[in-house]
Amino acid sequence: MLKKRIIPCLDIKDGRTVKGTQFVDLKDAGDPIALAQKYAAQGADELVFLDITATIENRKTLVELVKKIAASINIPFTVGGGIRTLEDAALLIRSGADKISINSAAYNNPELIKEIANHFGSQCVVVAIDAKYIDNSWNVFTNGGRTDTGCNIIAWAKKAADQGAGEILLTSMDNDGARSGFAIEPVNEVCNAVSIPVIASGGAGCKEDFYALFQNSNASAALAAGIFHYDQLQIPRLKEYLKTNQIPIR
Amino acid sequence: MIAIIQYGGGNTGSVQNALNRLGVHSIITSDAGIIQSAEKVILPGVGAAGAAMQAIRRDGLDKIIPNLKQPVLGICLGMQLLCKYSEENNTTCLGVFDARVIKFPEGYIVPHIGWNNIENTKRILFSEIADKNTYFVHSYYVPVCTDTVATCQYILPFSAAIQKNNFYATQFHPEKSGDTGEQILKNFLEI
Numbered sequence: 342m343l344k345k346r347i348i349p350c351l352d353i354k355d356g357r358t359v360k361g362t363q364f365v366d367l368k369d370a371g372d373p374i375a376l377a378q379k380y381a382a383q384g385a386d387e388l389v390f391l392d393i394t395a396t397i398e399n400r401k402t403l404v405e406l407v408k409k410i411a412a413s414i415n416i417p418f419t420v421g422g423g424i425r426t427l428e429d430a431a432l433l434i435r436s437g438a439d440k441i442s443i444n445s446a447a448y449n450n451p452e453l454i455k456e457i458a459n460h461f462g463s464q465c466v467v468v469a470i471d472a473k474y475i476d477n478s479w480n481v482f483t484n485g486g487r488t489d490t491g492c493n494i495i496a497w498a499k500k501a502a503d504q505g506a507g508e509i510l511l512t513s514m515d516n517d518g519a520r521s522g523f524a525i526e527p528v529n530e531v532c533n534a535v536s537i538p539v540i541a542s543g544g545a546g547c548k549e550d551f552y553a554l555f556q557n558s559n560a561s562a563a564l565a566a567g568i569f570h571y572d573q574l575q576i577p578r579l580k581e582y583l584k585t586n587q588i589p590i591r
Numbered sequence: 592m593i594a595i596i597q598y599g600g601g602n603t604g605s606v607q608n609a610l611n612r613l614g615v616h617s618i619i620t621s622d623a624g625i626i627q628s629a630e631k632v633i634l635p636g637v638g639a640a641g642a643a644m645q646a647i648r649r650d651g652l653d654k655i656i657p658n659l660k661q662p663v664l665g666i667c668l669g670m671q672l673l674c675k676y677s678e679e680n681n682t683t684c685l686g687v688f689d690a691r692v693i694k695f696p697e698g699y700i701v702p703h704i705g706w707n708n709i710e711n712t713k714r715i716l717f718s719e720i721a722d723k724n725t726y727f728v729h730s731y732y733v734p735v736c737t738d739t740v741a742t743c744q745y746i747l748p749f750s751a752a753i754q755k756n757n758f759y760a761t762q763f764h765p766e767k768s769g770d771t772g773e774q775i776l777k778n779f780l781e782i
Contacts, residue, residue: 342708342744343703343705343706343707343745344705344706344724345705346705346706411608412608412611415609415612415766415769416726416767416768434637435604436604437604439605439637439728460638460642461637462637462638462639463702463730464637464702464704464729464730465637507702507704507728508704536699537700537701538700538704538705561700561704561705591722
């Protein structure tokens with residue numbers, strides 16, 4: 342049976358892991374390689390690295406980091422942040438990233454999804470969607486959560502899937518960092534609209550939140566950051582708890 | 592020396608990284624001579640069948656690979672390329688295995704992405720495996736056939752691994768399957 346995935350996310354700024362609340366107020370959360378190795382050893386199913394600065398100067402640092410991560414861990418990992426062109430994606434994939442995650446650039450230029458998928462296969466294209474609940478609609482936000490596109494997440498998720506996305510990474514900005522649980526409703530909306538896997542992100546505060554997500558939605562995976570970085574919840578404990586509660590877990 | 596066949600696109604580096612972690616020297620190459628003289632050959636796989644076969648033909652490797660005598664390991668798309676035909680881009684493949692590669696049916700979540708347990712494991716690749724969860728990423732599959740040496744269940748039962756003579760192939764990615772994957776690679780290297 343296919344297992345539900347637990348995915349720690351490492352936000353990267355200037356080569357370090359950072360964690361903020363609702364996309365701002367960044368705090369240092371450690372060395373990404375050490376954290377990656379720790380999570381892999383603890384049974385993380387995949388890792389995601391998001392370069393949140395993503396400036397051109399930082400690109401080289403990121404590529405070097407990706408090479409080191411690829412050399413030192415034996416589970417799949419995704420890299421995102423600032424990928425705007427096929428060349429950006431190719432550089433990261435050739436440096437060892439298994440998948441790349443694209444957000445604003447995909448929204449602004451949906452052809453980019455197709456280009457990367459045609460080149461490297463759909464399986465390595467994760468389309469990240471930042472969602473915020475505005476006037477009775479879950480809207481797509483771009484530009485690091487700063488711009489309301491006015492577009493509903495369903496419409497965009499469908500289009501992204503049609504363009505060849507392999508997975509959707511859906512982050513509820515309202516829940517991000519709040520530790521009050523995952524936003525189940527938008528996850529279900531997207532799961533019902535597309536036939537590619539959906540990774541839910543934003544809001545994990547305790548092990549019960551993961552159970553609620555998997556019990557009440559068709560999410561294929563749950564992504565979380567802060568809760569793992571500060572050892573509030575250790576991955577082996579979380580996985581044991583989910584297994585005991587009949588969620589299919591590795 | 593282990594030759595990892597390069598055919599554009601794919602993330603060949605991850606297989607080399609896995610071999611490095613096992614302390615084994617490898618070369619990423621599309622050179623027929625190096626491939627033929629290698630102790631073992633790995634055909635990795637990330638990408639689409641059509642473009643992959645195009646590159647393999649361009650480099651003349653479609654004549655070389657099926658005739659290799661040393662142990663060969665195909666991984667994911669590499670496994671599918673060793674079959675006769677793939678529905679992906681309607682592609683004629685290398686024909687080592689007499690199998691057709693088929694797309695998962697509509698109406699389900701595809702690609703099959705994540706950790707799934709392999710069953711009915713036979714023969715050498717799977718000795719000393721404690722945890723049978725391995726990492727899959729694919730939209731096309733090889734049906735269960737006479738060459739199947741491990742199965743997996745997703746939507747339907749399919750071949751998680753196939754073997755024929757000196758050709759071994761896994762649909763999952765041993766290089767990304769944690770300790771289990773490392774053991775499977777080790778088993779291949781010890782053949």
